[in-house]
Amino acid sequence: MKAIISILTLMALSSHGLYAQNARQIAENAANAVDFTSMEMAATLRIIDNRGNERIRQIANATRKFNETTKTLIRFLAPADVKGTAMLVYEYEEQPSDMWIYMPALRKTRRIISSEKGNSFMGSEFSNADMARPVLDNFTYRLLGTDIISGKTCWKLESVCINDELEDENGFSKKIAWIGQTGYLTLKVEYYDGDDDLFKIMLLNDYRKQENGKYFAFQMEVSNVQTGRKSILTIDKFQTGSGLDENSFAVAGLDE
Numbered sequence: 001m002k003a004i005i006s007i008l009t010l011m012a013l014s015s016h017g018l019y020a021q022n023a024r025q026i027a028e029n030a031a032n033a034v035d036f037t038s039m040e041m042a043a044t045l046r047i048i049d050n051r052g053n054e055r056i057r058q059i060a061n062a063t064r065k066f067n068e069t070t071k072t073l074i075r076f077l078a079p080a081d082v083k084g085t086a087m088l089v090y091e092y093e094e095q096p097s098d099m100w101i102y103m104p105a106l107r108k109t110r111r112i113i114s115s116e117k118g119n120s121f122m123g124s125e126f127s128n129a130d131m132a133r134p135v136l137d138n139f140t141y142r143l144l145g146t147d148i149i150s151g152k153t154c155w156k157l158e159s160v161c162i163n164d165e166l167e168d169e170n171g172f173s174k175k176i177a178w179i180g181q182t183g184y185l186t187l188k189v190e191y192y193d194g195d196d197d198l199f200k201i202m203l204l205n206d207y208r209k210q211e212n213g214k215y216f217a218f219q220m221e222v223s224n225v226q227t228g229r230k231s232i233l234t235i236d237k238f239q240t241g242s243g244l245d246e247n248s249f250a251v252a253g254l255d256e
Helices: 002-033 164-170
Strands: 038-048 054-066 069-078 086-091 098-103 108-111 139-149 152-161 174-180 186-192 198-209 215-224 230-240
Touching: 002 139, 002 152, 002 174, 139 174, 152 164, 152 186
Parallel strands: none
Antiparallel strands: 038 054, 038 230, 054 069, 069 086, 086 098, 098 108, 139 152, 152 174, 174 186, 186 198, 198 215, 215 230
């Protein structure tokens, strides 16, 4: 009997370890399914308050990888009150990203510090942290089962920040993502605050396969369930590859 119990215990421990390993692998596969290191796009950002009032922003975005650093330049083109605002993001393989923002009204470029990365991206329900790819080692992972989203079978993957500093940096304590079992595309994400209360829901739609085999969501919608605010980012033009040189992604050039 003891031998049977020992075997069952080992099987349980092995399956638990495999389950945890699969959770991390699913997160990595989901990140790689949409990993773009060179692209350009034009987008429209709609910011809608809890009364239905709407503000519209026109954005240009370019990304290119230089050596081990992926650099992203985001420029606001319209309307006039945000025109000229620019954000620069440097993503690294195994360390937190660096971010800078240029505000034309102040004629000044400043670094976005870690505690500000979880703040609103230009008054929207997206965060500054959403503009960079998360570091996988900053979270612990757990599979919560499966669910159906838009007719697709998805894993429910929980990602929990490993410390309070990363909660501040990401703007949430944990998130639950619905990741398609075919293609590893993320269709929905729920974000929870420090009190473990749901506060934001992101929906990703209109995935399109690009020439490099990767997918990109041409519409992303974030709803704040606590404030009633909503933001919708729609991709108007998209191309893989970027002709911009490294000087175009320099901090000193954000005011151009």
